[in-house]
Amino acid sequence: MEPILLCITFIAGFCLLVIIYLRMSEYFEIRHILGYIPGPKAYPFVGLSWKIKKIPLEDQFKWFNDLCFSFKNGMVVTWLGTKPTVNIRKPRQLQVILENSSFTTKPGNDKILTPWLGNGVFTSIDKIWFDRRRFVKSAYLELYSTIMIEKLEILKECISKELELNKTQTINIFNLVYKYSLDTICEIAFGINLDLQRNEENEYVETLHRIGKQILSNIKIMHNFTEKIIIQKQVDREQNKLLVTEEFNILETCRNTSLLDKLLDVCENTKTPFTLQEIREELDTFIFAGHTTITSAISWAFFMIGNNQNVQIKLQEELKEIFTTDNEPITIQKLEKLQYMDRVIKEVLRLYPSISSFDRLVDSNVVIDNYFIPKGIAVRLHIYQLHHDPEVWEDPETFNPDRFLPENNAQRHPYAYVPFSAGPRNCIGQKFAILEIKIALTVILRKWHIASLLKPSEIKIISNFILKPFDKKIELYLRPINKSESN
Ligand code: HEM
Numbered sequence: 462m463e464p465i466l467l468c469i470t471f472i473a474g475f476c477l478l479v480i481i482y483l484r485m486s487e488y489f490e491i492r493h494i495l496g497y498i499p500g501p502k503a504y505p506f507v508g509l510s511w512k513i514k515k516i517p518l519e520d521q522f523k524w525f526n527d528l529c530f531s532f533k534n535g536m537v538v539t540w541l542g543t544k545p546t547v548n549i550r551k552p553r554q555l556q557v558i559l560e561n562s563s564f565t566t567k568p569g570n571d572k573i574l575t576p577w578l579g580n581g582v583f584t585s586i587d588k589i590w591f592d593r594r595r596f597v598k599s600a601y602l603e604l605y606s607t608i609m610i611e612k613l614e615i616l617k618e619c620i621s622k623e624l625e626l627n628k629t630q631t632i633n634i635f636n637l638v639y640k641y642s643l644d645t646i647c648e649i650a651f652g653i654n655l656d657l658q659r660n661e662e663n664e665y666v667e668t669l670h671r672i673g674k675q676i677l678s679n680i681k682i683m684h685n686f687t688e689k690i691i692i693q694k695q696v697d698r699e700q701n702k703l704l705v706t707e708e709f710n711i712l713e714t715c716r717n718t719s720l721l722d723k724l725l726d727v728c729e730n731t732k733t734p735f736t737l738q739e740i741r742e743e744l745d746t747f748i749f750a751g752h753t754t755i756t757s758a759i760s761w762a763f764f765m766i767g768n769n770q771n772v773q774i775k776l777q778e779e780l781k782e783i784f785t786t787d788n789e790p791i792t793i794q795k796l797e798k799l800q801y802m803d804r805v806i807k808e809v810l811r812l813y814p815s816i817s818s819f820d821r822l823v824d825s826n827v828v829i830d831n832y833f834i835p836k837g838i839a840v841r842l843h844i845y846q847l848h849h850d851p852e853v854w855e856d857p858e859t860f861n862p863d864r865f866l867p868e869n870n871a872q873r874h875p876y877a878y879v880p881f882s883a884g885p886r887n888c889i890g891q892k893f894a895i896l897e898i899k900i901a902l903t904v905i906l907r908k909w910h911i912a913s914l915l916k917p918s919e920i921k922i923i924s925n926f927i928l929k930p931f932d933k934k935i936e937l938y939l940r941p942i943n944k945s946e947s948n
Pocket residue numbers: 567582583584594746747750751752754755758810814815816819820880881882885886887888889890891893894
């Protein structure tokens with residue numbers, strides 16, 4: 462070997478050894494610091510990975526929760542390979558993270574969400590996140606109840622069809638609610654009716670189903686779909702603008718009120734408008750966050766109401782009081798009067814928070830419960846565990862909407878109940894979500910009486926983006942309330 466080559470090989474080898482040494486000493490230093498926090502035994506370099514691999518997928522959620530609950534103070538460090546996570550579940554622990562306005566960074570290592578949603582408000586960090594949140598915030602506050610009600614009429618049609626086909630059997634409400642919520646969010650986002658509940662073979666929906674399997678090629682199809690709609694909308698708006706000059710200010714009636722329109726409105730009124738890619742990222746984010754979480758919440762709501770007949774009777778009495786005739790239209794004012802329903806929804810989201818846990822990267826050293834967590838470590842906030850903790854909630858597995866009566870709320874720690882997270886990075890779709898769940902319960906419970914096939918203890922839960930049944934099935938019996946319809 463040439464001396465010069467020998468020299469380069471030697472230097473490269475030396476540098477590699479230095480890098481390995483530095484990485485190793487950093488790894489062992491972190492292991493030492495986090496070693497003070499309770500947690501299951503973690504073998505060097507593999508951690509818990511080998512153990513988790515042996516557990517069937519459908520049992521992993523329960524296994525992990527049981528593991529965390531076996532450590533009483535609520536703080537547990539776990540290692541996956543060489544990556545540590547500090548898991549927390551007590552209100553005071555969550556408060557330290559959520560209250561600190563500088564802890565808004567997410568680890569950002571999601572293999573699916575990051576390529577799909579890019580720098581959308583859900584996945585971005587730092588200044589990009591801050592600017593994006595300001596950009597989209599007002600559009601998320603819009604209440605799109607008309608579209609929701611129209612789409613629920615179609616859901617009713619689909620349910621009736623399934624009941625006709627399947628007279629004595631149950632229907633899988635999870636599947637139907639999934640199609641309903643995707644149909645609704647797409648129309649709200651794009652201002653286009655894709656009719657996804659009736660139209661099974663839509664390219665967008667099919668791709669969405671496959672997205673977990675072949676990530677990159679599918680994401681390209683999704684991006685192209687959204688970009689085509691944005692470009693078409695920009696062309697339409699230009700044409701509508703011409704109408705304004707020609708026919709004196711009829712722009713308002715020509716414009717749609719979709720999220721896309723709202724974002725384009727904001728762009729037109731700013732000196733630094735967002736690019737096509739940036740608008741696409743926000744639309745995809747809205748669709749992702751707005752249909753997965755809603756599917757979970759509405760489905761679990763029907764499941765729990767179908768399991769608690771006393772609650773259902775009270776809900777239906779309240780509905781009869783507010784909507785005195787069968788065909789009385791749903792209005793925001795009437796929905797606001799449904800206070801028992803508000804408590805039912807809160808209780809559903811306590812037991813089944815759509816996002817059961819989420820991560821924050823601590824941007825500076827922090828102390829929680831006297832344990833030191835160094836800068837750069839991922840902390841996982843376990844909402845599901847918090848909401849099921851017997852030290853926080855009396856008799857936590859009992860479905861009791863009256864926990865949320867004002868007199869009971871007053872005694873609770875402010876961070877005991879956070880299904881929408883809290884602090885600067887909380888859910889911006891919260892108002893939207895509550896409205897949609899409320900309208901869905903109103904529409905369905907005015908028409909049907911429901912009963913669940915299974916009890917909560919019989920359903921295996923997984924948390925894959927959202928909290929859902931492992932087999933994506935929530936089976937319900939439905940009986941029309943109006944007796945003439947049952948004949
Ligand atoms: C019951 C329904 C919902 C629940 C329980 C829920 C819960 C949450 C939670 C816990 C977070 C924080 C996640 C994290 O920090 O990683 C979050 C963030 C977010 N949610 Fe929701 N959500 C719901 C519905 C919606 C809907 C309907 C939309 C949109 C229409 C939406 C849009 C978002 C967005 C964009 C963020 C990211 C905010 C940011 O990072 O600044 N959510 N949601």
